[in-house]
Amino acid sequence: MEAEKSKEELMLALIREIASCKKCGLWKSRKNPVPGEGSLYAEVMFVGEAPGYNEDLQGRPFVGAAGKLLDKLIEERLGLQRRDVYIANVIKCRPPKNRDPLPEEIAKCTPFLDRQVEIISPRIIVTLGRHSARYILGKAGISFRSIEEVRGREFTVKFATLYKMFSVHVIPTYHPAAALYKPNLVEPLERDFDLVRELLKSLGD
Numbered sequence: 001m002e003a004e005k006s007k008e009e010l011m012l013a014l015i016r017e018i019a020s021c022k023k024c025g026l027w028k029s030r031k032n033p034v035p036g037e038g039s040l041y042a043e044v045m046f047v048g049e050a051p052g053y054n055e056d057l058q059g060r061p062f063v064g065a066a067g068k069l070l071d072k073l074i075e076e077r078l079g080l081q082r083r084d085v086y087i088a089n090v091i092k093c094r095p096p097k098n099r100d101p102l103p104e105e106i107a108k109c110t111p112f113l114d115r116q117v118e119i120i121s122p123r124i125i126v127t128l129g130r131h132s133a134r135y136i137l138g139k140a141g142i143s144f145r146s147i148e149e150v151r152g153r154e155f156t157v158k159f160a161t162l163y164k165m166f167s168v169h170v171i172p173t174y175h176p177a178a179a180l181y182k183p184n185l186v187e188p189l190e191r192d193f194d195l196v197r198e199l200l201k202s203l204g205d
């Protein structure tokens with residue numbers, strides 16, 4: 001990170017770049033880019049997959065039904081408010097009809113996510129769903145077939161950027177949208193959030 005610039009300046013510059021990005025075709029169909037939002041001083045950062053219908057309309061992450069569940073988990077299981085954490089996605093523009101992000105869209109867009117992680121330097125990243133886990137754990141050479149293999153476990157991932165190297169604890173969990181369709185996933189999601197709370201507590205100040 002450029003040492004002389006504040007987190008606010010760096011994030012503002014990044015948001016402007018995202019707003020004018022045309023590196024993949026998604027800018028053509030999006031209504032608004034969804035860079036992410038929350039505290040630039042957050043200890044916990046959440047990374048989802050991609051904006052959906054409501055997020056595209058509002059330009060904000062996780063504002064639909066899945067977002068309501070995420071907010072509830074943040075409040076009830078972590079004892080935090082949404083404004084205390086940072087919430088971003090692997091890709092910043094909505095794929096048409098909410099299809100999965102394409103590999104080339106992920107490749108073009110994830111440098112933005114890397115810079116967000118660098119600016120925020122969270123202690124913990126919680127990946128929501130398989131695309132997010134695949135990208136973040138991939139940085140540590142960890143691959144998986146099914147999200148079941150990694151969710152609810154703690155990993156350490158090193159981020160190496162132009163300006164610094166640092167390690168982040170990573171806890172993958174289910175995507176909250178999956179738990180809306182499969183209510184039996186709510187309980188494991190809650191347990192994974194409890195693990196995040198325990199880890200935060202053990203990391204201390």
Ligand code: URA
Binds near residue numbers: 051052061062
């Ligand atoms: N699903 C995501 O992965 N991200 C959002 O911002 C909303 C829904």
